[in-house]
Amino acid sequence: MGLFNSNYSRPGPGVSKGAPKDNRFIHYWKIYGRHFWDLMKLNLLFAVPAIVVLVAGVIISSATRNILLAGLPFIALSPFVAGLTYETRNYIREEHVFVLHDFLKKLKENWKQFLANGIICYLVYEVLMIAIPFYAQNQQKLGSVISTIALGLSFATLFIFTSMQFYVPLEIVTFDMKLSKMYRNAGIFAIAALGWNFLGFFVTAFVLLLLYGCLYLGQYAPLFLFIILLLAIFLLWSFWAYTVNSLVYPTLDRMMIQPTLKKEAEERGEVPEEDLDPAFTDWDSIREDTDDEDDDDEEED
Template sequence: MKLFQLNYNRPGPGVRKDAPPQKPFIRFFAVLGRKFFDLIKLNLLFMIPVTAACVLAWLLTLVPQVADTYITYLPFVFVSPFVAGLTIVTRNYAREEHAFIFSDFKDCVKENWKAFLINGFVYYAVMFIIGFAVRYYSSMLGKSQVNFILMVVCISILVIFISAQYYVPVMIVTFDLNLKQIYTNSLMFAIIGLWRNLLLTAVFALIAYGFYLMQSTLLTIIIG
């Protein structure tokens, strides 16, 4: 009968205080496993503004004057404030701290929307300028070797800028700094951790390319 007379007040082994911390790689998957369904809820919440931006971008493609221009990507700039909510919840999960998905998401968007929106416009402007420059210099490669050097410089600036963006959102929601200080620190981290950031960028590019192939395959199956 001892099975039904368990002493729940007796201390168990629990987690040893002197237990070594898990390695980041192992801890990542441990947190991912615990928060998997919460992350699905968080992404569904984030998909609301993303879907709205996709609809607006699609409507802009129906306007002949702007269909093939960067203006069609402009609606995605207005998704930037909602990245604040996505960042605060995932940051707390990474710290293994509690987070209320909806309320923390909403409060962080309300507190940081301006900084994130400005960063969204900066990102849009940089991508537009460097994208235009890379296309221009690549079309002029046959005329001078200088154009090749300038194209490589533009691509290098783009890679460093994208790497800096890995740090900007977390800094905005975590520290009381202005955007100039945040950009300075983010660029420093981007350069210091250049190889790690390059690897991360390559992984993201492969994932994006994989989704592109999946989309193309699905469209071929549906249409053809």
């Protein structure tokens, strides 16, 4: 058996329809434990471009002392998020994954939209990285009320936009529609599921602070560089993607996927609403249908 190959020829035990369901916390850890080694393989795939980009960012930052320029290499990392998102989503849905094959396939299929989203993220976050310190440091010049409001709006934008980024990658690998419509949907989800989005924001902040802290302390103790290197190679990226997608995927499923499935079932007249089961759905048909809807909208315009 190869490093990135898995044997799916043997059927699993299955789950009884009437069996009680685990709560989300227990379900999260069951799936994580079941696919731990697969997630480690996935992390290895993503770690290669991630480490290259991270090193490039550090080199540019050291050479130019300009954090805006240091962020440019991270745009090149965004297409690789396609494979990371698709495979962690499938683990959450308890669907089969061929780690290397699916990673490369989704990278090839979705790199344009992910790259466009990466450019948008770069522009938004760079503006926020300028705005937040500016309003925080110039309260006396601008006036405490104005600067406080502006600072609050900047932090609110940071939270909302980051929450939207939990959903946009999932939408790209699940549906075939314009990026503008995905952003509109993600904006709705960012407000509709504030609690889960806050947890996702906390996990994301923790990962970023862990990276920054180890890199900073690594200047004085090389052990921290060794620790963060091990985490980046074997665990960090897949853990983050799996955790965040576990938190937000149910919202996407409830507000976007299930309505689509019900509509299709009603149009076919084949499956009653109460019998719909997303585990046995032809997801490719959803991508095709949403693409057709976009084409219809263009014709109407």
